[in-house]
Amino acid sequence: MFHNSSQGKYWIFLNEDDVEQKRYKANQKSRNKILESGKPGVSESKLLERHEEDVLFRHYEKRMVDYCNAFKPAMPKSVVGTAIMYFKRFYLNNSIMDFLPPIIMLSCAYLSCKVDEFNVSSTQFVGNLLQETPAGQERVLEQILEYELLLIQQLKFHLVVHNPYRPMEGLLIDLKTRYPTLENPESLRKNADDFLTQAAMTDAGLLFPPSQIALTAILNSASRAGLSMESYLIECLRLKEDKDALSKMYDSMRRMKTLLKKYELPKAEEVIACKKKLERIHAEFSSLSNKRKRGYEEDGHVAKEPRLTEEEWTDEDLL
């Protein structure tokens, strides 16, 4: 359950600034590393700024969600949610300059299928990359497998992710059973679903417990339909005993809604500009990423021959 999960203990942060701070630190670390490496032609302006990283991050997140939605067989929502969460957590502590998003995004999706017990074979998984030839798909698969262990390590081996979809179902059941004032809770379902899908793209998963996100979704959908559910909160959830808790709850909900409103997809020109920058960085300072890829080699007792040569990464290869 969430209350004693690793998610609750280690991956829920106090506020948006906390999260931003972590990302900033990761970015700084990567920049310093590249600057200190002393390669010719290094200059501050060539490295990615924080907001540029953000642009790319959101872009690739969207691409991952599109990939998962186009997946055959149909991927359950929880698998997509888990994959997005892994992506977010990974780039909380690492910078985009060190690890290229396209492969990480596929690794996240692959890992999430395994963890959530959505059984697809690896060939089936890369078979969904429609732009690639079978040989190309093989190569992608090898790269996914190379990054997988590193990904798990950066997630601190906390692989179970609690998504808000089941809590939403539970709340609907509870509404139907204990709150007859609301006539047709099913009508709230669609809007709540949309809310949850949007919330998954924001940082809400890193800031609030999934049950709170689900509750916000339902309340939001109810208010859109013009229904008031305050009595539900007070009676059934017994929040009236603790006045403080009720106000805090409203506060969280407001913050969540702000997050959703703030979210917007990056513009195409921005994306292209940032991508170019990233590619240039990667090409010039690629030796760094070569070493970091094989995470398990850092132990020193596993020596692996480089199986693949570094390829020029362009996005169009994949999707």
Next chain:
Amino acid sequence: MDDQGCPRCKTTKYRNPSLKLMVNVCGHTLCENCVEMLFVRGSGNCVQCDTPLRKSNFRVQLFEDPTVDKEVEIRKKVLKIYNKRDFDFPSLREYNDYLELLEEIVYNLTNNIDVENTKLQMEQYQRENRDLIQKNKVKLTREQEELEELLLLEQQGNEQRRLELLQDEQRQLQAKRKNKQALLDELEQSQLPATILLAQHKVRAAKLETQIEQQKQAVKPTSLFSTGINMRQTVTLQLPPKIEEVLFQYKALQVETYGPPVPELEQLGRLGYLNHVRAAMPQDTAGGYSSALACHRAIQDAFSGLFPLKR
């Protein structure tokens, strides 16, 4: 067992595996026959080392290596003199030192190192601690007696059991024989057809079997407690020390869910939750699934973490 031959007659050991080897104080072995022959006058010299020996000092060899036997003998003699116990010493360290001293003496005597000095040491110790030795001897004998009592009792118990078993078997055999004889007699004399007689015989045989079984299980009024002590025996054993332990107190598990309380699994149906969950199909219930399980899980997830965390 016959890796050693008698050093004198050599062949006899292999030919006669029941022949015993005897060891003396010098550590060399001789088979029984050779002992008889050589020490017919009571004393003589050892065949291998020429030390003067007496016939009475020969003991049956218990260990494969005669030097071990020699050491065992020496140790027994030393321990008769050095018979202090662990509670005679004020600290563990001193007890260990004493033991080490003992081992040195035994080692010296066994390997013929410094025999003179060691013997002098022993005599000196004996003179100094005469009373202590005497006291300890008495204590030791008492313990020996207790042990021997126990052994005796055990042996007696075993013997009794064996005898009873034999008697039971005898009785059974007799009963069976009588039964067979009775059948033959009846077949001879009675007027009834053979099949009926056979049937009667079978019934009787079955009854006999059950009787015997019952007899075996009959509880005899015993004269023994379950621990093996006779009912009228005065107990000379020490009671084992009683260890007082703190009793275990059960405390129910407390889990903080940061949310409203979740109804119990069994209550869900009564409270009406199950009406809003997809009912379980026969295929599902076959595996043990019930809709209450899914419902409970969903409600738990919905309520867990709902209240703001107290940081």
